[in-house]
């Protein structure tokens with residue numbers, strides 16, 4: 001039986017129009033552009049207008065991805081959406097956007113893994129291609145984090161943004177290219193350090209939960225920082241070792257964009273050059289499931305991804321969850 005590899009054959013993105021700069025935040029809370037830039041590398045973020053919902057961004061990124069590929073929505077077999085901010089507890093974002101984009105032959109589901117949601121969705125989608133069961137899987141990473149932000153908590157408010165990205169997975173025309181390997185892990189002991197306490201089945205919304213501001217994100221920033229650096233770097237080094245890739249062989253490292261200092265510390269721990277690391281946190285902040293597809297999309301638009309390139313994408317998120325994917329890039333620049 002010949003090997004089928006899944007490859008990314010198109011990319012798309014969507015960012016809400018409303019840009020909120022650090023200077024804008026200075027007007028509503030006790031913070032400064034200088035502190036935010038120095039401690040996080042973030043200069044601005046996009047916020048979605050209330051009432052539109054995450055599906056608004058997810059559907060636009062999906063449509064952008066399909067338009068760039070020249071693929072009709074009816075050709076899509078499966079939609080997987082990595083997200084932590086669905087419009088409603090149910091139906092899923094996948095169901096909502098299936099109707100919005102007109103993917104009338106697709107089935108699909110949402111996948112929740114904190115900020116690792118897109119990476120886990122990508123490796124899940126790849127299995128459907130590799131098994132030979134499906135030929136076109138749309139993987140979306142989309143989050144409206146502004147819904148979780150407490151304006152009275154400056155340490156979380158300044159680091160998140162809203163945004164979405166999407167990729168199309170198809171069988172690779174060249175079996176040497178595409179998604180070669182992945183490693184993924186979870187550790188529930190880390191759950192306490194990054195969470196939204198209410199709004200689920202254990203603490204449904206009540207007057208009390210709203211009054212206590214339990215629907216907003218809460219985190220122990222320093223602990224999350226340390227685990228993010230160690231786990232993203234170590235899983236990426238492990239996947240490099242398993243695939244015999246030395247630091248000099250790697251063409252591009254695409255890390256989850258949570259904090260510029262996390263990205264830099266991760267690259268240092270991996271002993272790779274900062275020149276091969278994709279950074280766009282300055283423009284978008286942490287868009288949770290949006291960061292990796294947005295970073296891949298930006299890298300492709302900037303001509304930083306060439307066919308055959310060895311690329312590693314890594315994520316870390318609430319749970320804790322983390323993982324790494326190794327690609328040989330399969331897209332032609334001059335498609």
Ligand code: COA
Pocket residue numbers: 030031032035036039040115154155156158159194219220221222224225228258259286316317318
């Ligand atoms: N503006 C100004 N000052 C701020 C601030 C802000 N937005 N946020 C926090 N501070 C202050 C704190 O109150 C504290 O002041 P104090 O010393 O007077 O008590 C000081 O800055 C240092 O706080 P600390 O929390 O130690 O800062 P830090 O260097 O750890 O940076 C984070 C805070 C949140 C940016 C950082 O810990 C981080 O990025 N952690 C990872 C979070 C993350 O990525 N979460 C998602 C993971 S997927």
